[in-house]
Amino acid sequence: MTDRDTTPRSPRRPSGWRRLAARLPIRLFRIGLGPLFGKRLLLLHHVGRVSGLDRMAVLEVVSYAPADASWTVASGFGQKADWYQNLRRQPKTLIQFGNRPHAVTAHFLTPDEGAEIMAEYARRHPRTARRLCAYMGLSVHGGETSYREAGRAIPFVRLDADLGKPQRGRERA
Template structure:
């Protein structure tokens, strides 16, 4: 988006949420520790462990993320970048889209595809009625006001970066 487009864009600018600190950081990182000791199955299909390669360091990195949408027939998982397009995992996937995920205790080779604003709006419009509290918290966290209507969630979805992870062909799917 150019500076001229930003000046005429009626949407509020995306606020950069603050990273958790102290006990909140420990709590946010707890699922990562549980995955590391083999207890990923506790999260079912709601969370996944994403491996990504550092774009500068080249080192393997991991992060646990909430699954916004899952299509077992197609073998896809859709994720939202709650910290916006500057999240390390999001930028790393932009550079190296082929990676691995762990869902429960199963591993899948995946390729990241970055959704358009319109596709993101549709994902958010479908997610909000299924998980109203989580959708509302995500919007508040990112600095958006929503009135609870599908339309307002769709508008917010236009501004949140979404990534669809497609399982490699030939893998047994969940």
């Protein structure tokens, strides 16, 4: 794999009908149909770093540890994704998983941790892992080593539940 193969390109953001389709899961979560997505998607609430307004994004759960109450997600748009930058600014937020809200704190994983996560994800979901890498412009050849290299280039975030805190609302600064 060359350096060019491991440098993610910023995918084009959807527009028009594709944007509407991409945002449909947000509407489904908001009307109480979050359980339809099982353990594969979550709704992330975040605060706009410029506007200060509440924002939402539906993200795929790369890994879920129920015992630790933590979810790991990947940024398909890299570090330039609005939700990613907003969490960098304000890591304490709220997610909805199924129909349950959870107060969480975002922890940004190292490239080596990302490599391990991507290798495990590729074992569990090989087709989806190939599509994610292709979407980001990363060349993978199906081997664990190439998925580890891709995982080093993809930003991963672990959302840890703030246990012992109220799960209903979010405090504002």
